[in-house]
Amino acid sequence: MDVQVLTYLFVGASFALYIGIAIWSRAGSTKEFYVAGGGVPPMANGMATAADWMSAASFISMAGLLAYLGYDGSVYLMGWTGGYLLLAMLLAPYLRKFGKFTVPDFVGDRYYSNVARTVAVICVIFVSFTYVAGQMRGVGIVFSRFLEVDINMGVIIGMAIVFVYSVMGGMKGITYTQVAQYCVLIVAYLVPAIFLSIMMTGHILPQTGLGATAVVDGADSGQFILDRLDGLLTELGFGEYTEGKKATIDVFFITAALMCGTAGLPHVIVRFFTVPKVRDARISAGYALFFIALLYTTAPAIGVFARTNIIESVNEVAYKDAPAWFHNWEATGLIAWVDKNGDGKIQMRGGAPFVGKPIFAGGTLEGGEVKGQWGERTVTNALTDNASEVYVDRDILVLANPEIGNLPGWVIALMAAGGVAAALSTAAGLLLVIASAISHDLVKKTINPNISEKAELNVARLAQAVAILVAGYFGINPPGFVAQVVAFAFGLAAASFFPVIIMGIFYKRMNREGAIAGMVVGLVFTFSYIVYTKFINPDPSIWWFGISPEGIGSLGMILNFVVAFAVSRFTPPPPAEIQALVESIRIPRGAGEAIDH
């Protein structure tokens, strides 16, 4: 069967499944809408958390990022997994015992202040929206590549699907669709990885294949695949794959910001409000990490296999003889080639071939584009003076893998369904967090406490619908800063929520004044540093202690802790009932289900 037909079939079937689940799991109460009624089994919650957590970026971009960053990519691997231990030990069980619906709920109650609650709501909306716009864009990209529809059309289809199951089912609908989406995305990720691993190393498990010898003839036979890649890259003037280029302090701070950011992200935390018991909250963090680790330990292997594969199938090959995938992706503008030395062959060398992303002469594909001497698309970018001739967008690595590895058509169709599942699941989770922050924390707890449950549920559905429209708008018209800001959502979460929640649980004396001061200082400092070093004066030599904007959230977090502690020493301790509340959340007994209030 044709790849295109298979793709429609796979993606269509997965959509039917999600909608079916949505109809089966309609939410009837606010409790079901916000926390799925507090009755999700820990293993299902683990899967849902994993799907929620792993975005289009994890699915599509991470292996590509690793392939180009080598050792430096480790910050993402450790940073995006290490936070789950913090969640399991420092946050999830206590927040589950606290038993409310949202993160601002905890901040507002623990710090007996609607100011603190409102600051938290603003943080939630800010962090979640920067994140969700990227997801909608991801849906559009996957659709446009695999279903051959326009990116904007892809975004609209994605919005419609999310709309149906999240507005109808709330958290309950989202949770059970996420379980299905996890299954789709992990199968889609592992199948090509296993094929590649067998092809390149003879190992079924990519995780052990990464440490095995490469299956090649000739002088390289019997060499470990990592050593071989190191050798290839060094020869071509790139750095060694297994050695880092970033400063150690920067790697340290980025990893910390990603870990603590993970533990502070509202859409992750809220997942632990949905399990029945405190002990379930602990182990469901374990399940979540297990399901995430399946993908995260496979990604570095894909990165190495794909990087090796690309160099071998393209470097020093005449352009006209280049494999079909090279020309296909060139047509989409994600690969570009400039024949600097005029030999008609593709040279892969260290450094960028030209400045920035490719800008093709003659505009669009249809609109009379200019072809070069060998039939390649001509770019108008300023060329660099190195010998490097090829631009390969990192994002295509995973999506192009089946083609690069010559895998059967159904694998390509499966990848499409997996990419869509990854993007949809994360978008839905984020949108729910935004909607509940508005309907529950802003409308119910701050503006109109007398609102009936039915009215609150309607407000929640309305907020969800509006959030989807706004996210869709950003997906279609992505503001230039969005893509760059997504990574910073972690730094902001690490510098705002993480310390406030930790101190709320582990330091009974922490009071309203300290928490608000800490949150504001952490957020403002981190935000200003990012804006200044990334957009106003993007010069690495002015970085404090050599810490990049990606890692500054860790410093913001330390500031938050210090300021909160100092301010709390000079202001009155929290009232007795708050201190009693802190003692009660430390003990599992008496959690019951998430309570309405």
Place this chain on the structure above:
Amino acid sequence: MSTHQSDTQQQQATAYWKENLRLIAGYLVVWFLASYGAGILFVDQLNEIRFFGFKLGFWFAQQGSIYTFLILIIMYARSMNKLDEKYDVHE
């Protein structure tokens, strides 16, 4: 409830919390050593050691640390289940 009973409960709760904090501290040390230690601070030294086809530091940074996190969570969840029973604070 008599004051005496409530006092005992209070002591139980405090003892439970102290033991929990000790567990957390222990697990955080291992968490730190596996990721920030082996994967970042001492990566160059460990890279001198080979582990199958990996340099050991690189393996910790891209594989080993994740396995360690997973094992730690499972161990912590199990120890806490026992601790909950021991101090009779389970649900």
